[in-house]
Amino acid sequence: MNKFPLFFGIFRLACEHVLRTMRRGRETLLTLLEAFVYDPLVEWGGAAGGGGKRRTTARDVRAAVAMMAVRAHELKHHFNEVTEQFLAVLPDIKQCAEDWLKENDELKSVETRLQDCHQQMALIKEIEAYGPNLNNHPLYAISQKYTSYKQAKNAVEDSMKMLVKILKDFDTQIESFASTTEAINGPQLMAWVQEFSGSNDEEEQPIFEHIKEFLTNAGQGAMLSQCEQAETELYQSMKQTHHLVRSCLELLSQYVAVSQYYPQSHTEYHRVVMFRKCLAAALESRSPEVCREVASQVTAQISVDNNKDDTSQQIINYNYRLQNMNAEANANLNKAIERLQLEGGPDALALAQEAYREAKTNISNWVRTEEGAGAALECVVIGMLCNLNRRYLMLENGAQSAGDCLVDLTSREGEWFLDDMSALSMQAVELLSLLPLQSASAEDAAMPVAVECVRNANLLLADLVQLNYNFSTIILPEALKKVHSEDPSVLLMINELNAVIMNSPVPLNELLTQLEMHLRYLVMDMESPASGAPLLAAEVRARYEALLSASTSEAEGQSAGRMLLMGFNGLFAAVELRARELADHLAIPIPPAWRKIDHISESMHMSAALQSPVLRAVLEDIFLVRRVQSIAEVFAMVAQCACAFKANGPPSLFDDAALCKPVRRFSAEYVSRCVLGVHSKALAAVLCLLLRRARLDLHAEVEQKEIGASWSVSLESLCEKARRRSPAAERGAALARALQAARARVQRAARALAAHARRAAAAHRARLTHAAHSHLHAEVLGSSQESGAALLRRSRELSNAVERLSAASSKAGALLTAAHQRVKWGAGANPALSGVAACTLAQKYSLKVSPVEESLMEMLHPEGNIDTQWGNNLASEFLSQEKTVSDQIQALWTTRDHEVAVSEARDAAAALLDGLAQHHDALLQLHSNWVSESGARKLTRQQALTAPGKTNAIRQGGERNAVGAGVWKRVRLKLEGRDDALSQRRHALHDQRVLDTCATLGGSEQTEPRPDPGYTEQLSGRRRPAEGRRLRQIILGVVVRAARRGDPRPGDLATRDPVTRDPASWRRDPRL
Template identity: 30%
Template sequence: MTQNIEAALGVTGTEGIFRSACEQVLRTMRRGRETLLTLLEAFIYDPLVDWTPDSESGYAGAVYGGDQALVSGARQSRQQLERGLTLSMFAVRMAEMKADWLANKLEVLDAIPEVELRLREWLKSHEALAGAETNLQDGHHLMALLKEAEANPQHVLYGLRSRYEEFSRVKKSVSHAKDLANARLAEIKQWHGLYLTAARVFESGQAREWRAKVNSIGALQTSVAPVIEFLSKAGQSQLATQCEHTEVELGRVISQVQGVLSNSLDLLIKYESVWVNYPADHLTTHRLSQQLMWLMSLLQDFSLNNVQMLITKSHTEAPDAAAMTHVCNVDMELHNKALQISSQSQKVYERMRGEGLNDRVVVVNAVQETSLAISSLITDHGISGVAAMTCALLNSLTQLTSARLRADKTAAGTGEGLVDLTVGGLWWLRESMVTLGGMVELVTLLTTHSPPTYPQETPVIQAISALHDVFASLHELVLNTSGIIIVEGVRLFWRGEPSVVSLATELQAVVTNAPTPLSALCQQLTTHLRLMILMMPPRHENALQEATMLHQQLIEVIERITARENNSASSSGDMNQGQMLLMGFHLLFESVETQLDQLMDAISHAPLPQPWPRVDTAREAAEIMAPLQDPALRQVLRTLLRVKKVQTIVDFFTTAYQSSPSFKKTESTSNRTRSNQFDEERLQKIVRRYASDCVSLLLLGLPSHLATHLLLLHCQKLGINVTGYIEARDVGTEGRVSLEGVVQEALECCMTRHALDPALPTSAASTLTHHLNAVRKKLLLRHWEGEAEGLRTTHQRVTDQHLAHQWWYEDILKQRVVAPPVQPTRGSILGDLRSNVSKLLALHQNVSELREKYTNFTGNVEQRLKWAAGSNPSIAKALEEFSNGVEIALNGVVELLQKTRTSTPDAKTKVKRHPLTGKVVQEHNAYALNVWRRVKVKLEGRDFDPARRATVQEQVDYTIKEATNLENLATLYEGWTPWV
């Protein structure tokens, strides 16, 4: 509102009539705001309404004229006027030319196809003319040749007939040879496709899934039994007999089919177990693949040179004497290896029988019975029974602690010989697992019958449990490496799997590129640790950084291999065999490291208070224990252990690769003379060395230390002052405090307090001894079963490799019989498969005939039941039972259809709908919606203060002030939308 407009309102200006009119208009609009907002909301979704604020092309400009009034009131220059006239004349000329231009366009479009047709006809005529001219020229040449032959009786043209006959014979022979080659190529392609299909089945392991499905098929359910009575009463006994006989015959044939199928799948699985040991590239070197390649090359180039080259390739060169000797040596080594493993398995079973571990049920029941005996003793004698059992538990735990300390001291004295140390025929780590299992059992019983009362007891119990978990993870590392990693790794390296070969090369590069050899790095870290313990200046601080970088490089190699093979296997959705082997091996080490971290955390919360370390078992254990309380020393130990982990992984794969015999035909003679057979004990020793290093670095003495701490806490709980007892007896250089003395003092105090009968502690000790013996047998049984299972798996692997070796070098081994052939032979398996296929084909015909016959009979029965159901409603139940029995064969199809229907998304659900109303979501104009919101705010009187609703007078006063403000000059002339 300009000053001129305000002056035109008269003397009152914006007051008086103008203000009253504004208030009346605004009051009317606010009263009818629901109608106005509803109308505007309808326009929001109207695509024909243009809400753009452009005054020249928008809806407001079209209705209100925009700024045309201002433009018409301004003076135009002559140049602008001429430009406008020129544009107007141009528009008029365009309108006049439009009709003729479109007509011309249609004529040109109609003429183009005809022109193209004429052009093609001209090209054909031109080609015919050129051909005629060429034929004419050839005719002239032939005429000259004939005249020359008439003049010369010795002309070569007179021998054309004989040469043509020879050419025809050669051409016919070549054509016949090509036909034979094409026929052979089609046959080879078919067999090659079938072989590749079988290879995919073997690689994916589908044969085992098929066998499981076949074995899960139940017997055929009878459907005629519910209606036999009805048919007999209806005079259709013969029909009932025929249905029942056909049903029995069909069930018998189906059982035969199931048996033959199961037998065939067993043969396929056996063949698969041998086939997976073939060379990784045998699909490309197979005779079918080679013949396919030769035939395709022959059909592409049927020249004499190519034929002679293919004949040369097809003639297999006889192997030299060194190669034959190498094959025979490997065959004998595999035979001897299988005999050796069988002998070891026999010794394991004899050992189990000698220790009474041949019956697992008896061993497990013995543990349960002795556990019930302990519970019965406590229940029968009440508090006295608990006290007596507590005394027995403390006495047994003291003896076990002393025995464990002696074993740890022996292990510490052997040094690197710990990897070969055996106790009672068991490897040291397995014997330690048995001892720790008994210690954990005692701690569990002690905690059950004497719950923790001191806050220090729970951390010590948790530390003992974590220590047992560390030993269990080490045992799992050794056991799974022997039963899974070595078996699978040996098989993959044996067949030359490219993924594991490249994996071994990359891991070897990590060690090769390291600035310091791993053995020297371990020696530097050991020296650095000793200097830190002696508080002397360290000399190998850079070894820590180098070891950390080496471990990080190993992790990067694992992540890179994983990422690369995930990308390459994304299409198939399966992991590569090399990746699975590496990841499985590395996860076993990660499990050990995780358990070690938990153990270190538990030990940090269970320090041994002074002066309890003066007890003999605690002092002797501290002499061989690792410095685990100091975080800096603990970090050096963990770094040293990680270096040994890297060394173990690299040595394992490098050793497996270097000793892989494989099926290399290009192997040098020097390599053939060496023993190429895998040595599982050598690979097991690599992993056992890591477990031994882990125990000797971190775990020696720790079981006795924790058990001593727990025993002293229980002694103090029984009523003696352990600290005062130790200080009173640990006097002078000869003063020593024995753990047994402390425990005996506590036991006497307990027996005196509870006034125990001398026979009760003896009975409790005897019961506990029987229970510990049963627990030890159970733990030994678990370890010997693991050993037997590992030997069985290794024997199966060696047998399959021996079969694969004999099948692959069948031609060579027929000439030199070295080891007896392994059963079954390939010919027997293929013969049995061929026989089973013939049986299946014959049974399939019988099943088809019986099914058709059975369907006809059941159709007749069902029809008679329907007739009878119409007159006798009681037949409806029999009809329903019969129909259910007949249609049971279609259940699989029905389920498949239901799965298809449920797995196929409905197209209607893809339509986007409102989550509340369910209506289809419409598109709205964002600018119009913004205008609608601002109109709503103004009609509610919240435009200048959203916190409250203004009155009509306040809103009119605010609007007049905004309109007369010079900063808002001429804003309201651009249409009505700026008002909002």
């Protein structure tokens, strides 16, 4: 080194540093060098079979990923340290940044003030430069300018404060209106109404009745009279308050009913809301331009509201028409009330039903008691059914000839034709119920089919009547209310329905024309030019059903629009479903001879199109399109009424007849196309079957009257031939006529009630609509706010009543307190009160003293109040008892512990005597058996370490080195901080210590004699417990260690190594 002085510089220092670093991490360095020498992952040579670039394989990718993972793991600790340092510095950086921003703001403010000071200084210098000519400087008049500026500034601030106050008032009004509307439109109002709907008579319990005798005997008559007077005043105040509360709730209910017709846009564009928006815009900008614009908007709004000449006239005309409709509805309601009174009043239906049940009971009793009454009654019923069928056929012929005027066809009594048909059908079904149909069905299989057809036709007519009734009383009022109030869900539903109609392949009217043409060609059995019409109708049906199914996806919380559409469609769907059930019973077997009977021939002529399933399918498509048209037409008319109600459209106003006309038109057309002839044909077939059952040869009767080609046999003449003259028949006819009269009375009462309900709903709707329109346009109409004034007056009355009630309650409470004190004072002088006081005390305190408190009081009753001394005495008592009980428990546990210890010692001694010799022999044979058994046993813990050694063959590119993989595994464990060799060495040292201890124990046992029975007795008697426990712990430690190494047999204890390794490494093991 002395020959080369150049090396005594930086290079030498660098080399020494490298050597120190290598010595410090020599284990890691050597392991890494070994990994590179064995080359487990990196291919240093070229491809097999020659030079050139080798293609990347999956193994190379895995190797690269593994190397990257190793590098990431190496950097993990450094990254964590950097992250911790960065996180530790971050709060300081944040604090410094905040301090800097704060100081920067202060600097800017100081600079601003400095600039102002410079300007002021420049102004002062300028004034100094003027000298005596200061009058010419602008600053000379600064006081007057400042005064004007200050006045303007104060005026602006005052205006801003006033505007803010007005804005707060507007916000208060809007919030109060919203909260009030939510309260009265929710369930709270109904809860209040139900709470105050009942009487408060049960609350009028006498307060001073129980002490009346006591006060009288005590000479307190004045106090008693005062108490009774106060009690009377209190009850009167309660009654008055209750009455006023009910009146206010009624007014609120009326207001809610009227307010439900208010459109939401009226609230959104109300003056208060609009002014509030203008004020908010002015306050937000605070610029003169915006203020002038807001002022112009307010002026324009006021001028528009004041100059509504055309709109005002339209509003007045609409209100006048609403008033006329209201008067007309009230007149119709009065007529319905008079009709109901003629039928027997509100209880008319119940009385009529009672009379009908009595008439039916009379017939049942007569049939059961008199012989031959059943046959006589059957003959009478056949004649009555024949007359009913004739009347029904006359109604059907009139309906068929009415054509398009069928929707307005009424009887002489003013009843619509559909109501008359339903009433006659119901009478026929009731008469059929008197016949023994079960026995008749057993004799003739066609009888149940015909009877079921009659009943289904009756149910179909009832569904059509119910369709019109439910629409006029439920659907129409709800639709008017929701559309007038601009419910978003209802408006969305109407738009979706209109979209279904507009998006149909062809207009609905044209589609109906094609379907009618297709139906005519099918009836004539010709090829139809409109054969594609059913496909178009099916597409319309699919779109409409998709609109309906959209509501079923909302399992909970369905919108009002969806529910309204589903309810409206449900009325039509019930009719369609009933018609399908009726179609299943239309195939009544009609013999050819019966077709010449007049009732059957006429009915078959009217119901010819219903006999074919193909024609019925086309009719279903037609009426589906009619249904969609009717629903859309109703909603369109309601929307027009709502626009006219707000004065935003043409003054269109439709009465109830016009609004119900689309549904009545649908019902009339449905009856004329799908119902006429069905009921009369089925009833005629039932009559023919009954005549055949009565031993009347219909075939022979028809053949006897065969004259010409257009001849027919009267069903009335056939029924007359089957009729029997007898006193029983006359009795049966009288009873049947009484039953028919009772049934007619029931139907009249039901019609009167239905008409009353329908017209009451119409009158109520007209009254609410007129009141809502009057309140909505009160400024134009000049109508007095009667409801608002009434509410205000009732609220003042209610406030006064509440004050009176509070005063009466206070007075009664004071007198009650005085009377209570008097009773307490007289309790000692009057022994009669002791029993009552005892019961009162028992009832008062028995439920308020718990068992724990009762035991405390019984254990140490206090002489006075509960104080600290009493608590200390009680605590000392508890401590003494607790100590006594604890000593007893400890004594018991000590006895039990001794017993357990003795039994455990005896078991341990027996185990030592049995297994100590075997363990001793196994330990002595450990070194001699190790070598002999190691060759025969297979070590399978680490397969990589027992792999064959490295061969001299040339390794190919795709071959993996097992030794290199093992080296790489050790490198990875070392880098991860999990050195498996170190842990193995630690386990080996621990096992060596255990083995040395066992060997020492075995050697000592060889020198010591075996224990005699006396020593065993000493162990069982626990005379040397410490030595026994120590010996037991040593043996158990050996057994546990052997079990942990996976060897359950004590004899093999010395044959297993804690860590399996290469056999060559056994010679390096210090234990061997």
